[in-house]
Amino acid sequence: MKVIVTGASGLLGADIVRSFKKTGHAVIGLMGRKMLDVTKAKDVIEFVSEKKPDLVIHCAGFRMVDLAEKDPVTTYSVNTLGSKNVALACQKQDIPMVHISSDSVFDGESNKPYTEFDPPNPVNVYGHSKLMAECEVRTHCHKHFIIRVPLLFGALGYRESNYIYQMVRRLKDGERLKFTTDQLCSPTYTKDVGDTLVQMVDSEYYGLYHLANQGEASRYCFYSYCAEKLGFSTDNIQPILQEEKPARRPKNTLFASISFNHTFPDLVMRDWRSAVEECVVELKERMA
Numbered sequence: 001m002k003v004i005v006t007g008a009s010g011l012l013g014a015d016i017v018r019s020f021k022k023t024g025h026a027v028i029g030l031m032g033r034k035m036l037d038v039t040k041a042k043d044v045i046e047f048v049s050e051k052k053p054d055l056v057i058h059c060a061g062f063r064m065v066d067l068a069e070k071d072p073v074t075t076y077s078v079n080t081l082g083s084k085n086v087a088l089a090c091q092k093q094d095i096p097m098v099h100i101s102s103d104s105v106f107d108g109e110s111n112k113p114y115t116e117f118d119p120p121n122p123v124n125v126y127g128h129s130k131l132m133a134e135c136e137v138r139t140h141c142h143k144h145f146i147i148r149v150p151l152l153f154g155a156l157g158y159r160e161s162n163y164i165y166q167m168v169r170r171l172k173d174g175e176r177l178k179f180t181t182d183q184l185c186s187p188t189y190t191k192d193v194g195d196t197l198v199q200m201v202d203s204e205y206y207g208l209y210h211l212a213n214q215g216e217a218s219r220y221c222f223y224s225y226c227a228e229k230l231g232f233s234t235d236n237i238q239p240i241l242q243e244e245k246p247a248r249r250p251k252n253t254l255f256a257s258i259s260f261n262h263t264f265p266d267l268v269m270r271d272w273r274s275a276v277e278e279c280v281v282e283l284k285e286r287m288a
């Protein structure tokens, strides 16, 4: 298959490119705005019609949650209209689109894991822009996979926006770090998302799916585990409750992936701890 991946310079896009390349697909990885600005409808539609891919995986996005409150125009323009433009381009070519969405479409107030059938209720601009993007994709591209993912980790993408690299840098500088204990999710490895998508897109089972590694963790539990596996003491990592921030965060966004598990019973996501153990091997190599 010939596959276009938007956001290929980012954390998730880079691993998706790798997963599709290693399974023999021809991949055009778009390294951000400088290659194709997804907010420009005409450019997106022309690019897709010229390249004639069999599939577009749309990973480009603006995910700075606090900045999104201050700059809703950029947030909706990139996340919502950018997704709409990709959807229009795919529909025009009658090809499928994979759209990456987020657990931020939920308010996080439920005491049960969220299924694909639970009503979304975003609590910040970022979450709302992602929910509106889902609506645009559903409206404008018939053959869509909408994939919601929670907190992601991986070894690729920009170091400035890869929170594990940032944690390591700050621990090396002797800083004390604070992570919340009252925000639960299933941290998910970008490589596992990529490898799973390779298998999902072989089917025509379009629709909305929750994709996450198994197990649950608070931010504190997750980053402490990563630090330990990377050989750092966790003495400088302190548990805190959510602080006042410009954007409210959803508290508990554990997923119950009813649709995913029933539609793709052979695709089993491993526990996030075992995924971290694999990821740190690559992180260590890259940091050496």
Ligand SMILES: NC(=O)c1ccc[n+]([C@@H]2O[C@H](COP(=O)([O-])OP(=O)(O)OC[C@H]3O[C@@H](n4cnc5c(N)ncnc54)[C@H](OP(=O)(O)O)[C@@H]3O)[C@@H](O)[C@H]2O)c1
Pocket: 006, 007, 008, 009, 010, 011, 012, 013, 031, 032, 033, 034, 036, 037, 038, 039, 058, 059, 060, 061, 062, 063, 078, 082, 100, 101, 102, 103, 130, 149, 150, 151, 152, 153, 157, 158, 161
């Ligand atoms: N990271 C997470 O924990 C997480 C959790 C849930 C959902 N998601 C979703 O997963 C997707 C990928 O996130 P990520 O973590 O990989 O983000 P990331 O590391 O910040 O990468 C974002 C990518 O989008 C590109 N981009 C931004 N604006 C663009 C524009 N106008 N036109 C074209 N490309 C543009 C960036 O490229 P340049 O900056 O080079 O232009 C970069 O390649 C996003 O949709 C995000 O909402 C992420």
